[in-house]
Amino acid sequence: MNAFNSPTSQPGVSPSAPAPESAPKPILSKPRFSPLVLGAAALGILLVGGVGATAGAYSRFAATQIIAPNVFVAGVPVGGLSVKEAREKLRARFGDLQVKLQTEKRPFSLKLRELGGAPSIEAALAKAYSVGRDGNAISNFVDVYGSKSSGTRLGLPVAWNKGQLVAKLKSVNENFATPPVDARLETQGGVLVTVPEKSGLGLNIGETARLVQAKYYVGAREIAGATQAVEAKIKAADLEGRDVKLGEYTTSFNPGLRGRTTNLRISCAAIENQVLMPGEEFSFNQSTGQRTWEKGYRMANIFERKPGAEKSEVVEGLAGGICQTSSTLYNAVRKANLRFENNPFQITQRESHSLPVTYVSPGFDATVAWPYKDFKFKNVSNFPVFVQTQIARRTMTVSVWARVPNGQNLS
Numbered sequence: 001m002n003a004f005n006s007p008t009s010q011p012g013v014s015p016s017a018p019a020p021e022s023a024p025k026p027i028l029s030k031p032r033f034s035p036l037v038l039g040a041a042a043l044g045i046l047l048v049g050g051v052g053a054t055a056g057a058y059s060r061f062a063a064t065q066i067i068a069p070n071v072f073v074a075g076v077p078v079g080g081l082s083v084k085e086a087r088e089k090l091r092a093r094f095g096d097l098q099v100k101l102q103t104e105k106r107p108f109s110l111k112l113r114e115l116g117g118a119p120s121i122e123a124a125l126a127k128a129y130s131v132g133r134d135g136n137a138i139s140n141f142v143d144v145y146g147s148k149s150s151g152t153r154l155g156l157p158v159a160w161n162k163g164q165l166v167a168k169l170k171s172v173n174e175n176f177a178t179p180p181v182d183a184r185l186e187t188q189g190g191v192l193v194t195v196p197e198k199s200g201l202g203l204n205i206g207e208t209a210r211l212v213q214a215k216y217y218v219g220a221r222e223i224a225g226a227t228q229a230v231e232a233k234i235k236a237a238d239l240e241g242r243d244v245k246l247g248e249y250t251t252s253f254n255p256g257l258r259g260r261t262t263n264l265r266i267s268c269a270a271i272e273n274q275v276l277m278p279g280e281e282f283s284f285n286q287s288t289g290q291r292t293w294e295k296g297y298r299m300a301n302i303f304e305r306k307p308g309a310e311k312s313e314v315v316e317g318l319a320g321g322i323c324q325t326s327s328t329l330y331n332a333v334r335k336a337n338l339r340f341e342n343n344p345f346q347i348t349q350r351e352s353h354s355l356p357v358t359y360v361s362p363g364f365d366a367t368v369a370w371p372y373k374d375f376k377f378k379n380v381s382n383f384p385v386f387v388q389t390q391i392a393r394r395t396m397t398v399s400v401w402a403r404v405p406n407g408q409n410l411s
Helices: 035-049 051-064 083-094 121-130 137-150 162-176 205-217 258-271 284-288 322-339
Strands: 027-029 071-073 098-102 108-111 117-119 152-154 158-160 184-188 191-195 200-203 222-224 227-230 241-252 281-283 299-304 313-318 345-349 376-379 385-391 395-405
Touching: 071 121, 083 121, 098 205, 108 162, 117 205, 121 152, 137 152, 158 205, 162 200, 162 205, 205 222, 241 322, 258 284, 258 299, 258 322, 258 385, 258 395, 281 284, 284 322, 322 345, 322 395
Parallel strands: 071 152, 098 222
Antiparallel strands: 027 152, 098 108, 117 158, 184 191, 200 227, 241 395, 281 376, 299 313, 345 376, 385 395
16 A cells, blocks of 8 residues: 555646756656666665565565664655655645745745645655565665665645746845936036936846755755846937927017016926926926916916906916916927827817917917916927026017937937
8 A cells, every 4th residue: 555645736837847847857867877787786785684584574674664774855854754744744834834035125925835836745745655666576675775874855835826926036036126317417506417227136037046946956945036137118318419490489478567477487487407308298387387476476466367257357366477388388388289199299188268368369278277277288299308498588488399319200
């Protein structure tokens, strides 16, 4: 009667042998003697000890149902134990094992089952128990004698759910990875500069999965994850080029209205050199922030509709007049879209005033009110764009520009 039952494969799980090509075979090593040497040794023992005595000794070993001496499973000694004792020992060691995945940031302790691994303890026991039992009397004796002399080392097969393994490593990578930072244009000290890119770092998921399977098989419990650099999509070299004006618009104001003129200057300064990388969205409210007295804004005329009133009326309010800045910017963006067949901008939020304004044609204004009314547009071109402003004595000009890499053209 066998001392154990052979394991059955689990549905939806890969075979018990590890997937990596580099992983060793189930039996890692036989005794380190050539068959000729072992055979000669066995023959010598038989001649000295007598065939009957040797056969009797081996028969007594075979009848014990214990594992041959000096047998190891994934580094755990099971030689001289019964299959039941060896099973308990292996389950205690590998039943709910944690694997420490080392990364450059910090280690991650993961349970084997989280990684989709199920140790095939019964398969390992079958191999261990077969040492000295799966051949004829002479070869079995040679195996037992060799194991006692130099050891028999076996691996621990693991049934891997590869999809679960990859999914868990991706989850680990989300907590480990340092994302790359694209090069970009920024305003520093009022000057437009190119900020270089920075490479990121992340797990090489495929290679780390291979290492986990291969190294776990041979008993490793601390496994260094394979990392790889993650390159930025936009390099500083990509931003080298010429600046092309996309659109420009000028409006007039009365410099005698000192509070209003102050508000125009402050709001123009707030949006000066604002940079939008491809796909980014501009928000007037976000660029200027809340308009407060502490920021220098002053009282000037605004449109206000009181609760229950049918129409808005002109009253004094803080930061009055800045809608001229947002409207001038809107018309610069609009002219850029009219100039190019492939519109560089997408207007995502704009609302006209409730009363006519004097600085732009009817219907071509963009009112703003903190925080619920905003003017927004998105850069849908392939190039970084930026805003520039200029205030003269009676006029304000807002222009939008693109940084076009050398060798490329706007369409």
